[in-house]
Amino acid sequence: MSAVLDDRVDDDLWSAIGDPTRRRMLDLLLSEGSGTATSLSDRLPVTRQAVAKHLVVLDRVGLVHASAVGRERQFRVDQAQLARAVAQLTDVGAAWDTRLQRIKRLAEAIEHGVSEKDRERGPRR
Amino acid sequence: MSAVLDDRVDDDLWSAIGDPTRRRMLDLLLSEGSGTATSLSDRLPVTRQAVAKHLVVLDRVGLVHASAVGRERQFRVDQAQLARAVAQLTDVGAAWDTRLQRIKRLAEAIEHGVSEKDRERGPRR
DNA sequence: GCCTTTCGCAACTATCGGTTGCGGATCAAC
DNA sequence: GTTGATCCGCAACCGATAGTTGCGAAAGGC
Numbered sequence: 001m002s003a004v005l006d007d008r009v010d011d012d013l014w015s016a017i018g019d020p021t022r023r024r025m026l027d028l029l030l031s032e033g034s035g036t037a038t039s040l041s042d043r044l045p046v047t048r049q050a051v052a053k054h055l056v057v058l059d060r061v062g063l064v065h066a067s068a069v070g071r072e073r074q075f076r077v078d079q080a081q082l083a084r085a086v087a088q089l090t091d092v093g094a095a096w097d098t099r100l101q102r103i104k105r106l107a108e109a110i111e112h113g114v115s116e117k118d119r120e121r122g123p124r125r
Numbered sequence: 126m127s128a129v130l131d132d133r134v135d136d137d138l139w140s141a142i143g144d145p146t147r148r149r150m151l152d153l154l155l156s157e158g159s160g161t162a163t164s165l166s167d168r169l170p171v172t173r174q175a176v177a178k179h180l181v182v183l184d185r186v187g188l189v190h191a192s193a194v195g196r197e198r199q200f201r202v203d204q205a206q207l208a209r210a211v212a213q214l215t216d217v218g219a220a221w222d223t224r225l226q227r228i229k230r231l232a233e234a235i236e237h238g239v240s241e242k243d244r245e246r247g248p249r250r
Numbered sequence: 251g252c253c254t255t256t257c258g259c260a261a262c263t264a265t266c267g268g269t270t271g272c273g274g275a276t277c278a279a280c
Numbered sequence: 281g282t283t284g285a286t287c288c289g290c291a292a293c294c295g296a297t298a299g300t301t302g303c304g305a306a307a308g309g310c
Contacts, residue, residue: 011145018143019298020136023217030224038256050299052258057297071256071307079225086218086225092148093214099155100204100211144267163287175268177289196276196287 009092013085016061021046022054026077029064034076134217138210141186146171147179151202154189159201 017023021044028043029035037055041048055075058064062081066073142148146169153168154160162180166173180200183189187206191198 009145009148014145015143018140020134020139021298023134026221030221030228036256046298047300048257049259049301053298073257079228082221083225086221089214089218093211093218096151096155096207096211100208103155103204146267161287171267172269173288174270174290178267198288 009088010084012061013063013081014088016057016063017085017089019054019057021050022058025051025054025058026063026082029075029077030082034074036072036074040075134213135186135209137186138188138206139213141182141188142210142214144179144182146175147183150176150179150183151188151207154200154202155207159199161197161199165200 017026024044025040028040037048037052040055041051044051055064055066059066059075062078063085064075065078066075068074142151149169150165153165162173162177165180166176169176180189180191184191184200187203188210189200189202191200193199
């Protein structure tokens with residue numbers, strides 16, 4: 001019963017969506033289809049340069065892609081990569097959830113005077 | 126259709142579980158019931174002091190609680206708070222998922238020559 | 251042609267995750 | 281009870297990152 005859940009987690013991808021500003025940026029890009037560093041900074045409490053740096057990070061992990069349009073650089077979300085990130089979120093969430101549930105079941109079992117061994121034979125998964 | 130999903134996200138809580146080392150620490154505490162800074166650092170690739178700092182962070186957001194036992198400080202996970210964190214993970218994941226699905230549906234609709242307006246009348250939530 | 255906009259680059263600051271080093275408290279053993 | 285091992289907290293330091301300001305260059309709009 002060791003720490004297995006982190007094995008299938010891409011730390012780069014996770015830390016990319018770990019930043020609150022980047023999360024809001026992804027959110028904005030999703031709801032508006034596309035955006036530039038300038039347009040995004042208009043709706044965020046940070047400067048254009050900060051947004052630009054975040055876009056570099058998001059681009060590096062493949063969550064967004066840029067297309068040059070004249071002097072502008074339009075960014076849009078890579079659906080497949082975001083879907084992968086979402087899968088990781090739910091994966092970790094599910095793993096912890098089962099752990100919590102098991103602890104809860106165990107606590108109840110002990111409270112009812114049932115030995116740990118007896119409970120251990122229950123539905124494994 | 127604005128960026129609403131972040132409204133119900135506690136940035137402190139999120140960034141607490143955003144760090145890979147802290148995630149592994151929570152994982153260890155869950156699987157072993159409790160642990161000290163020293164015992165945790167034995168199974169992690171970082172020093173005791175680094176672990177201690179992380180424990181402060183986790184304690185500050187209420188994900189773990191300490192109980193002094195002699196010269197040791199035993200930490201254990203706060204199930205309720207971790208459950209809340211898990212809920213946020215799945216919340217954001219679900220929100221992004223629906224967005225992605227909607228985009229996908231929209232793309233398919235356009236491809237099939239169906240106007241955007243017609244599709245818009247689908248299940249709102 | 252001129253002014254605005256958009257961008258990229260550079261310097262600087264603060265915070266954070268990590269390290270090393272040290273001194274203090276507690277437990278065990280003799 | 282002194283000695284030694286262990287567990288801890290505090291402080292200084294380092295590198296990366298999230299943010300800022302300031303500037304110059306390139307592309308559009310008039």
